[in-house]
Amino acid sequence: MDIKVRKANKSDMSRILDLIKELAIFEKEPHAVAISVSDLERDGFGENPKFQCFVAEFDGHIEGMALVYTRYSTWKGNILHLEDLIVSERMRGKGLGTLLLDEVVRYGQDLGVKRISWEVLDWNEPAIKFYEEKGADVKRDWDVVHLNEKGIKSYLSKI
Amino acid sequence: MDIKVRKANKSDMSRILDLIKELAIFEKEPHAVAISVSDLERDGFGENPKFQCFVAEFDGHIEGMALVYTRYSTWKGNILHLEDLIVSERMRGKGLGTLLLDEVVRYGQDLGVKRISWEVLDWNEPAIKFYEEKGADVKRDWDVVHLNEKGIKSYLSKI
Numbered sequence A, B: 001m002d003i004k005v006r007k008a009n010k011s012d013m014s015r016i017l018d019l020i021k022e023l024a025i026f027e028k029e030p031h032a033v034a035i036s037v038s039d040l041e042r043d044g045f046g047e048n049p050k051f052q053c054f055v056a057e058f059d060g061h062i063e064g065m066a067l068v069y070t071r072y073s074t075w076k077g078n079i080l081h082l083e084d085l086i087v088s089e090r091m092r093g094k095g096l097g098t099l100l101l102d103e104v105v106r107y108g109q110d111l112g113v114k115r116i117s118w119e120v121l122d123w124n125e126p127a128i129k130f131y132e133e134k135g136a137d138v139k140r141d142w143d144v145v146h147l148n149e150k151g152i153k154s155y156l157s158k159i
Helices: A010-026 A037-044 A096-111 A125-133 A149-157 B010-026 B037-044 B096-111 B125-133 B149-157
Strands: A003-007 A052-058 A061-073 A077-087 A115-121 A137-148 B003-007 B052-058 B061-073 B077-087 B115-121 B137-148
Touching: A003 A096, A010 A037, A010 A052, A010 A061, A010 A077, A037 B077, A052 A096, A061 A096, A061 B061, A061 B077, A077 A096, A077 B037, A077 B061, A096 A115, A096 B149, A115 A125, A115 B149, A125 A137, A137 A149, A149 B096, A149 B115, B003 B096, B010 B037, B010 B052, B010 B061, B010 B077, B052 B096, B061 B096, B077 B096, B096 B115, B115 B125, B125 B137, B137 B149
Parallel strands: A077 A115, B077 B115
Antiparallel strands: A003 A052, A052 A061, A061 A077, A115 B137, A137 B115, A137 B137, B003 B052, B052 B061, B061 B077
């Protein structure tokens, strides 16, 4: 079995979008994906890329990806955020997730960040176990808050 | 009473750091703030600013701030992240938080984002109530995960 992790190319974005959609179904939000292949190509591979993406290939086929970008913490300065770590359902348990996370942590070190952050669903026990085994701190008292597109419009209509 | 919200200047960063430290104490992590005034000045006011900051002045004195930057969602593309919304303890309940959040939502609209995100401690009920009244969705099933500086070093030593 031949697993290889490398930086993503523009031509990988169609397969990347497949993986994003697969994860959205798993996370019970199949209709939440509003992004397109051309959005990902434009945003990740222009003059000022908005993210960096790594892929894991299994026998030459992309079966996993990690997508990261920097954020700014008012406690730690530059940090790295892992937006998505996805392994296709059929290829779980083969070590692809670990190899992708290894690459992300190395990348964080290269950038000199003092923290790598991400988010996890509190019912996704296999993911939480995996992250905790890697030394990450799942902060069960910190919740994510969203004001979505409809919420933004509604908010602005009232002020 | 005279409340004014405006963009922060470089010379405001010393007062901004005071507010950041005040919040860290409230969040029970008084020693977590590793950032300095010169870090904030360099990172927020250089050629490629890493954040945008708004301040709320009460009778000419800064008593609140909101610090934001863009992130990249694989579902929604560009989003705006509200890293901190802080009002000094003595000035709570006077409407400064609302005026700051109004400014953040307007800024998000100007950028054309489809989501504004932030994070909240699940025991901070006054904050949760405030955000929910504004139409935000506090996602109690989404937890924040951190791999801190020590965790990064330990991780890398094992691979």
